[in-house]
Amino acid sequence: MKEIKTKLLVIGAGPGGYICAIRAGQLGIDTVIIEAGKPGGTCLNVGCIPSKALIHAAGEFEKAVHFSGDNALGISASAPRINLRKTLEWKNGIVSRLNSGVAGLLKKHGVKTVEGWAKFRDGKTVAVETPTGTQVIRAEYIVIATGSAPIELPFLPFGGRVISSTEALSLNEVPAKLAVVGGGYIGLELGIAYAKLGSEVTVVEAAKAVLPLYDKDLIRPVTKRLKELGIKVLTGAKAKGLSSKGDALLVENGSGKDVKIPADKILVTVGRKPVTEGWGLEEIDLFMEGRFIRINERCETSMRGIYAIGDVTGEPMLAHRAMAQGEMVAELIAGEKRSWDKVCIPAVCFTDPEIVTAGLSPDEARAQGHEIKSDLFPLQANGRAMSMEREDGFVRIVARADNHLVLGIQAVGSGVSELSAGFALALEIGARLEDIAATIHAHPTQSEALQEAALRTLGHALHI
Amino acid sequence: MGEYVIKLPDVGEGVAEAEIVEWEVAIGDVVQEDMVLAAVMTDKATVEIPSPVDGRVIWLGAEPGDIMSVGAPIIRLEVSGEGNVSASDKKTDKGSEADALIAKAAKAAKDVAAAEETAKASTAATSTKVEATVSASAFVADGRTKVTIEKPAALQTRRTVSGPTRAEGEKPLASPSVRKRAKEAGVDLRQVPGTGPAGRISHEDLDAYFDGSTITAQPGGGLQANTSVTDIKVVGLRRKIAEKMSISKSRIPHITIVEEVDMTALEELRGVLNKSKSDDKPKLTLLPFLMRSLVKAVGEQPALNAIFDDEAGVIHQYGGVHIGMAAQTPNGLVVPVIKHAEARDIWGCAAEVNRLAAAAKSGTATREELGGSTITITSLGPLGAIATTPVINHPEVAIIGVNKMAIRPMWDGTTFVPRKMMNISASFDHRVIDGWDAAVFVQKIKSLLESPAMIFMEG
Numbered sequence: 014m015k016e017i018k019t020k021l022l023v024i025g026a027g028p029g030g031y032i033c034a035i036r037a038g039q040l041g042i043d044t045v046i047i048e049a050g051k052p053g054g055t056c057l058n059v060g061c062i063p064s065k066a067l068i069h070a071a072g073e074f075e076k077a078v079h080f081s082g083d084n085a086l087g088i089s090a091s092a093p094r095i096n097l098r099k100t101l102e103w104k105n106g107i108v109s110r111l112n113s114g115v116a117g118l119l120k121k122h123g124v125k126t127v128e129g130w131a132k133f134r135d136g137k138t139v140a141v142e143t144p145t146g147t148q149v150i151r152a153e154y155i156v157i158a159t160g161s162a163p164i165e166l167p168f169l170p171f172g173g174r175v176i177s178s179t180e181a182l183s184l185n186e187v188p189a190k191l192a193v194v195g196g197g198y199i200g201l202e203l204g205i206a207y208a209k210l211g212s213e214v215t216v217v218e219a220a221k222a223v224l225p226l227y228d229k230d231l232i233r234p235v236t237k238r239l240k241e242l243g244i245k246v247l248t249g250a251k252a253k254g255l256s257s258k259g260d261a262l263l264v265e266n267g268s269g270k271d272v273k274i275p276a277d278k279i280l281v282t283v284g285r286k287p288v289t290e291g292w293g294l295e296e297i298d299l300f301m302e303g304r305f306i307r308i309n310e311r312c313e314t315s316m317r318g319i320y321a322i323g324d325v326t327g328e329p330m331l332a333h334r335a336m337a338q339g340e341m342v343a344e345l346i347a348g349e350k351r352s353w354d355k356v357c358i359p360a361v362c363f364t365d366p367e368i369v370t371a372g373l374s375p376d377e378a379r380a381q382g383h384e385i386k387s388d389l390f391p392l393q394a395n396g397r398a399m400s401m402e403r404e405d406g407f408v409r410i411v412a413r414a415d416n417h418l419v420l421g422i423q424a425v426g427s428g429v430s431e432l433s434a435g436f437a438l439a440l441e442i443g444a445r446l447e448d449i450a451a452t453i454h455a456h457p458t459q460s461e462a463l464q465e466a467a468l469r470t471l472g473h474a475l476h477i
Numbered sequence: 478m479g480e481y482v483i484k485l486p487d488v489g490e491g492v493a494e495a496e497i498v499e500w501e502v503a504i505g506d507v508v509q510e511d512m513v514l515a516a517v518m519t520d521k522a523t524v525e526i527p528s529p530v531d532g533r534v535i536w537l538g539a540e541p542g543d544i545m546s547v548g549a550p551i552i553r554l555e556v557s558g559e560g561n562v563s564a565s566d567k568k569t570d571k572g573s574e575a576d577a578l579i580a581k582a583a584k585a586a587k588d589v590a591a592a593e594e595t596a597k598a599s600t601a602a603t604s605t606k607v608e609a610t611v612s613a614s615a616f617v618a619d620g621r622t623k624v625t626i627e628k629p630a631a632l633q634t635r636r637t638v639s640g641p642t643r644a645e646g647e648k649p650l651a652s653p654s655v656r657k658r659a660k661e662a663g664v665d666l667r668q669v670p671g672t673g674p675a676g677r678i679s680h681e682d683l684d685a686y687f688d689g690s691t692i693t694a695q696p697g698g699g700l701q702a703n704t705s706v707t708d709i710k711v712v713g714l715r716r717k718i719a720e721k722m723s724i725s726k727s728r729i730p731h732i733t734i735v736e737e738v739d740m741t742a743l744e745e746l747r748g749v750l751n752k753s754k755s756d757d758k759p760k761l762t763l764l765p766f767l768m769r770s771l772v773k774a775v776g777e778q779p780a781l782n783a784i785f786d787d788e789a790g791v792i793h794q795y796g797g798v799h800i801g802m803a804a805q806t807p808n809g810l811v812v813p814v815i816k817h818a819e820a821r822d823i824w825g826c827a828a829e830v831n832r833l834a835a836a837a838k839s840g841t842a843t844r845e846e847l848g849g850s851t852i853t854i855t856s857l858g859p860l861g862a863i864a865t866t867p868v869i870n871h872p873e874v875a876i877i878g879v880n881k882m883a884i885r886p887m888w889d890g891t892t893f894v895p896r897k898m899m900n901i902s903a904s905f906d907h908r909v910i911d912g913w914d915a916a917v918f919v920q921k922i923k924s925l926l927e928s929p930a931m932i933f934m935e936g
Contacts, residue, residue: 350660354653416675418650442652443677 014148017127019045021346022139022152024131024292027054029323029335030158031115036343038122045150046124047131047141052115054160055324056332058108059179064199066104067182068206068363070095075209085402095210097186104182133293136316154318154346157306158339159292161285161324168254169194175255175279178203184278188212192262192276194252196223198362200282201235205365208242215245215274217252217264224362228374230389234405234425235364242365247272255279287325302327310352312342320345334358357421359437361430366406369429371436372421375411384414386446390465392426394477397457403427408462410446410470417446417471422463432460446471479560481530483552485517485545492519494546497539498713501525502552506534514552517545518713522844532556542712651678659683714809725871728787732907734919735864740882740897743929758824764802765826767854767879769932770925772798772819775852778918781875782851785909792874792909801850801870802830804837812870813837814850823933854879865902874910877922878902901926 021037023030026048034046051058077093080086119126127150129143139155141148163177171177176184181203189212193204196218208214216223216239223239223246224232239246249267256263262274287305300307300315305327312320320342323335337358341351359371375387389409392398398406406426412419422436439449449467454460461476468474485495495517502514513525514534532554539545554560649666651659655678659666662683669686671678688704711719740763747761754761775782775798783794798819801812813833818826836842853870854877861881869876880900886893901922905915925931 350663351657352660354656354660413675418675443650443673443675445674447674 014143014146017045017125017148017150019043019125019150019152021045021154021156021343022047022150023156023158024139025054025158025160025323026052026115026119026126027158027160027323027335028056028332029160029339030054030156031119031339032336033156033158033322033339033343034124035118035122036340037346038119038124040343040347042343042347044124045127045152046119047127047129047139047150049128049130051112052119052126053108053112054332055162057111057115059182061332062111063104063108063182064178064202064206065363066107067100068202068365070100070104071206071209072365078209095187097184097210101183101185131292133296136297136319139293154320156339156342157292157314157319157321157325158323158335159288159325160335161287161330163282164284164286166194166252166281166283169252169279169281171281174259174276175281178280178282181207181278181280188277190274190276190278191215192217192274192279194262194279194281195283196220196246196248197226197282197284198224198364198368200280201239201364202362203280203282204244205239205242208244209365213243215247215276217247217250217262217274219249219251221248223248224364224368227362227368227370228376230407230409231368231370231374231423231425234366234407235368237405238365285324285330287327289325310354311345312338312353329358329360331358331360355441356443357437357440359433361433363430366403366426367428367430369424369433369436370421371423371433372419372440373411374421374423375409378411378420383420385411385420386414386417386470387411388466388470388474390462390469390474390477392459392462394465395457395459395462397459397461398426400457401427408432408466410449410463410466412446412470419444419446419449419467422466424462426459426462429459432463435460435463479556479558480535481532481554481556481560482550483514483526483529483554485547485549485551486526487547492547494544495519495524496544496713496716497541497551498523499541500537502534502537504534504537508532508534508554518717519844522842522847523713523840526551528554530554530556542710542716649678650676655680655683662687714811718809721871722868725868729869729871730907731866731869731904732910732912732915733866733902733904734915735900735902736919736923737898737900738923738926739887740899740926743926744882744897746929759827759831761823761827762830763879763882764830764854764856765823766926766929766932767877767922768800768815768818768826768830769823770922771800771852771854771877773925773932774918774921776819777921778914780910780914781905781918783874783909784851784872785874785906786872787908795851797851799849799851801853801873802833803853803855803870804834806838806840808840811837811842811847812850812853813842813846814848816849852876857881864900867902867904869904869906874906875915875918876904878904 020043023034023044023046026034026046030046030048031052034044037044056062074093074095077090080088080090081092116126127141127143127148129141129148131139131141134140134149137151137153137155139150139152141150163179165171165177169175178199187207187210191204191207191212191214193200193214193216196216200216201223204214204216222229222232222236224235236246247264247266251265253263253265253271255261256273260275262276262279264272264274266272289304289306297316297319299319306314306321306325308314308321308326312322312326314321322338322342324330326338337355338353341353344351357372359369362368373381375385378385387410389407391407393404398404403426406424406429408424408429409422410419411421419439422439424432424436446467449464450471452464454464465474465476469477498516498518500515502508508514508528509531510529511527514528515526516523517526518524534552535555536553538549538551545551649669650671651666656666658680659669664683664686666678669678669682671682673679673682743766747763747766751761779794782798783792785792797817800815800818802815803810803812813836815821815826815829815833821829833842833846836846850870850873852873852875855867856879857865859881861879863880865878865880867876867878878901880902882897882899884895885898887896887898901919903915903919
C-alpha cells in the first residue's frame, strides 16, 4: 500500500482523538485518524452512552414497578415486564447513530479515517494493520489517544460468569443474582440499574465504604437508596475467586470470615487501566508516570512531536477531560499558544441519586491550606424536588473564608447531573459566593438549591 | 410627523456595495434638501450622498468604515408630513433601531472611559483616584425609551500600583477568555494584579498591565520604552489601496528591470521648449515626454499595453494607450488616467496631466478618470531614489517607474564628462511578458529618451 504522509496522525478515535482530529480539520491541518473499532471509543460504544441508556431503561422500569403497587400519586398499573433484548436493540440504535455521527463529523472536517490497529515503527512512523493490508503512515505530529480498558483480576479472569462493564451493557437477560466486585462509580451505576431491573445485587468493596473517591456526606443519600433498592453491600471485603462449582463468588468479609455469594453473573469493576500495550510504545520509549504516559501542561510527551491525551495520560479518566485536551493539542499544532489552565473538570456519577462534583470538596480545600466557609442546601426544602418525589440530596458549596472565592461545588440528588454546567461555569470564571447568590435562578427548579447554598454559606439562606 | 428612510443609492455602474467614509451629519442635526449627508466610497471614487428632503436626522445605520450594500437603509430622517415609511414598517424596525442606539451608547461610554483613562494617566503621579460616575445616554426617536449605560464602580477606580499582589504560590484568578488572551500575548498572569472581586483579573487589568508593565520593569535611565500602540482602522482609500496591492503582489509574478538613461539631450530640449512656448501652453515636465515615448514603444510591442484577465485566461491588447499616472494625494495613492495618449501631442499630454493631477489632489476626480488605464507610470519626483521595484497596477502587465535625475561623471571614451543621468525601473507581469521582451521594451524607452528627436518622428 502506498505510504501516507500527513501533518497530524491521531491514534484512537475516542472522545479525545476524534475531537482533536475535528478541531485540527477545522484549523486546516492535514489529519489522519486511526481506529481499530467503531469511532467514539469506550465512551460512545461501551461506556458513558450505552450505560446511560441502560440506566434510563432501568429507571423507567422501576417507576412502573412502583406504580403497580400503592403509591402517593394514585396511579395504578399492572406489574411490568421487560424484554431486555429489545432494550439492547434500542441502546444499540443510539450507539450506531452516534457512531455514524462521529464518522460524519470527521469526514465533514476533511479528516481521513484509517481502520485498523496502529503500531509505532519510530517517532514519526506508524504501521496500521488494516483489513486490506499494512498501511504505513508518516506524520509530523502524532497524538496518542489509545484510552483505557477494564482491569482484570488474576483470580477472577473475564469469561463465563465473570464479566466486565462492556459485557454488562449487553446481557440478553436480567441475571437473577448479580455480584459486583468493586463499589466504585461504574460498579454502583450498573449494580443499581440491574437491581431496578429485578436482580438480587451484592456489592463487594475492599474499602470501608462504597464510592471511596467521595466524602461521606455525598455518599450517604446513595447508600440509603442502595438499601431501599435491596442492594447488599459488603465493605472491607475481599473477593477471593470463584467457588469450585463456579456458581458463586468467594469473599472474605469485613470480619475476616469467608462467605459464599451465589451469583449468575459476577461483574468486576475494580478500575480501568491505560492502554499502553500492543501499539509499539516500546519502539518510542516514552517517559511514564506510573502506568500512564507522562505529559506536561501542553500534553507533550517526552518525545518531540508526540502528544498524548485522555485516559492513557492519567486520572481523572473522563471523556470531557480528553476532549478538552484534544482540542488544545489541535490548536497547539496549528501554532496557537495554549496550555492546560482549567480550574475544574466536573465529574458526574450516574448512581441513583446522582452525584456531581466540581472543584474542591471541603476536605480537599482544607488539605490545600485554605480557610473555608462551606454549607449545603437540602433538596428537602426545594419545591421542585418535592414535586418530583425526590427530596433526597443537597447542593453544597465550598468557598474561601477571606474573599469568598468559590473553590468547589458538589451536589447529590436525582437528576442533578444537569446542574454540573452551572457549577463548572461558576468555578471557571472565578465566581464568588456573592456572584452566585446575586444571580437569579429560575423557580421552580432544582438549580435554586445552588443559589440557596451560596446564600446559606453567606449566612442568609431564604428558604431554610 | 413622518419618517423618511434614505437607502444607499446605486452610486455607479455595477457597484453592489460601498463603504461609508464619513458622516457629514450627526443624530439630531437638521438637514435641508441637497445638503450632503455622507461620503461613501466605491472601488473607484468617493461619492457624496445628498439629502432628498428637509428633516432631522434620527438614526445613522453604520459606522465609518462599514461596508453597506446598495439599497440598505443608512439614514432615517424625521420629516414634516408623510414620510416614506408606513406605520407597520416602523414597528418592526424599532428593535434594530434600539440596537443601534444601544451600540452607539455603549461606544460613547467606551470613549468616555478612554478619555477618563487618559486623564487618569496624568493624575496617576499624584495618586489621585478618579471617582467620576460616567454615563452615556441616548434617546430613541419617540423619547419614551431611554438607553443608559453606567460604568460600574469597579472600573472607575483604577489601580496605580504594580507588581504581584497575590500570595506566594497562589493561582491567579481569571476567566477563561482572560487567560487565553494573556497566553496569546505571552503574559504570565501571576504577574498581573487583579482589581476584581477576590483579586480576579479582568480584561481591563490586562489592558492596564500591557500599558504599564515594561515601564516598571526598567528602573533608572533617562530613556523609557514607549509601549503605546495606536490602532488605526484601515478605511476608505487606504483600504482600497491595501486590497489592490495585495492582489497585485500576490497574483502577479513581477520581473523588474532597472536601466540608466542619459537625459542630457532631453533636458536641453525641454528647457528650450519651455522657454520658447507661448503662454497659453502648459509648462512641460518629464512626464509628457515619457508618455509619448511609451506610445512609440508600445506601438512596436503592443503586448505591453494590455490587461491580463487571468481568471478568464485572456489578454486584452488595447489599440489606445491609456496611461495611468500614480499620484500621491493627502489621503494616499490614486491613479488618474490620461486617456488616449496616442491621440495627444506633447502639449496635450502635459495639459491633461496637469488637469488630472489637480483633480486627484482635490479629490474631485470622477470614477471614469480614475480607471481604465492600460499601462502605468509611477514617479516619486525628486524623491525618486536610484532604483525602485514598482508594483504593477493590476490587471495591467507593465509599469514604468521614473527615478531621480542627477548629474554624474560619465566616461565618453577619453574623459569623464558631466551628464544628467536618470534611472528607470520597470516591472512586468512575468506570466505573459518574457524577460527578453521586457528588456527590449526598456531599451526602446531608453533610446527614445536619449535621442528625443525620435519621439517626434512619425512612422
